[in-house]
Amino acid sequence: MTRYRRIDPEITRRKFVNWALGVAAGITGLSFVTIVGSAKPVNRETPDKLPPAEGDILVYADGAQVGKPIDPKNLEPQPTRAYPQAKSGDGQPLVKSGDTNNLLLVSKFPEAQLKEPTDLESTAQGIVVYSAICQHLGCPVNWRNVDQTYLCPCHSGVYDPKQGCKVIGGPPPRPLPQLPIKVEGDQIIATGTFLIPPYGISETDFEEYKERAEEGNKG
Structure with missing residues (x-):
C-alpha cells in the first residue's frame, strides 16, 4: 500500500509567501529597470551651444592663440579655424x-577672386567665413592647397570658398553655410547667424535656429 506523507500546511504557507515575495520583488525590480532604462537625459542647451549671432567676435579655435580675437592682417587663403565669442550674462x-x-x-x-554665389555683402576686405562642418x-573639412578648396576627408566632398562654398565634387547636398561678418579695427565680428542651415538643421527648423541665435545674445 502506498503511504502518503501529510504536508504541514504551515510549511506550505511559508513557501507560498516566500515565492510570492520573490515574484513581487522581481516584478518591482524589472519595472524599476524598465523605467530607468527608458528614461532619457534632458538635452539642456547651454550658452556655449548657442548659434553664432550678431556681435560675436571670432577667436582662434586652436593653436598658441586659442581664445584670442583673430587679427584680419594675419589671414590668408588657407583658413584659420575659429569660434564665435559672445558675452555671458555677467559680461565675461x-x-x-x-x-x-x-x-x-x-x-x-x-x-x-570672390564670386557669386558668395554673398559679397557678408564679406569684408576679402575675408569670408564658413561653417567648417x-x-x-x-x-x-580641411584645406586643399593645390586648388584652394575645402575638402571633406570622410567622403571627398569638395567646396569652393571663393564661390560661396558651393559643392564642386562629392556627395554634399548643399554649400557650407556662410557667416556674415564685418571688420572693426583688429577684430572680425559676425553681423548675423549663418545664411543657410548648417549641418543637421532642416529648412523647417532654420527659423527657430535663427531665433535662438538672436535671443541668445540678448540674454
Missing part, C-alpha cells in the same frame, strides 16, 4: 564651442 567672454557647427573657417582672398555627414 563666452566662447561658443559647445556646438560642432560653430567651428568656423576664416579665409582671406584678393577681393576680386560638411553638409553630408557632419565631418570637419
Whole structure:
C-alpha cells in the first residue's frame, strides 16, 4: 500500500509567501529597470551651444592663440579655424564651442577672386567665413592647397570658398553655410547667424535656429 506523507500546511504557507515575495520583488525590480532604462537625459542647451549671432567676435579655435580675437592682417587663403565669442550674462567672454557647427573657417582672398554665389555683402576686405562642418555627414573639412578648396576627408566632398562654398565634387547636398561678418579695427565680428542651415538643421527648423541665435545674445 502506498503511504502518503501529510504536508504541514504551515510549511506550505511559508513557501507560498516566500515565492510570492520573490515574484513581487522581481516584478518591482524589472519595472524599476524598465523605467530607468527608458528614461532619457534632458538635452539642456547651454550658452556655449548657442548659434553664432550678431556681435560675436571670432577667436582662434586652436593653436598658441586659442581664445584670442583673430587679427584680419594675419589671414590668408588657407583658413584659420575659429569660434564665435559672445558675452555671458555677467559680461565675461563666452566662447561658443559647445556646438560642432560653430567651428568656423576664416579665409582671406584678393577681393576680386570672390564670386557669386558668395554673398559679397557678408564679406569684408576679402575675408569670408564658413561653417567648417560638411553638409553630408557632419565631418570637419580641411584645406586643399593645390586648388584652394575645402575638402571633406570622410567622403571627398569638395567646396569652393571663393564661390560661396558651393559643392564642386562629392556627395554634399548643399554649400557650407556662410557667416556674415564685418571688420572693426583688429577684430572680425559676425553681423548675423549663418545664411543657410548648417549641418543637421532642416529648412523647417532654420527659423527657430535663427531665433535662438538672436535671443541668445540678448540674454
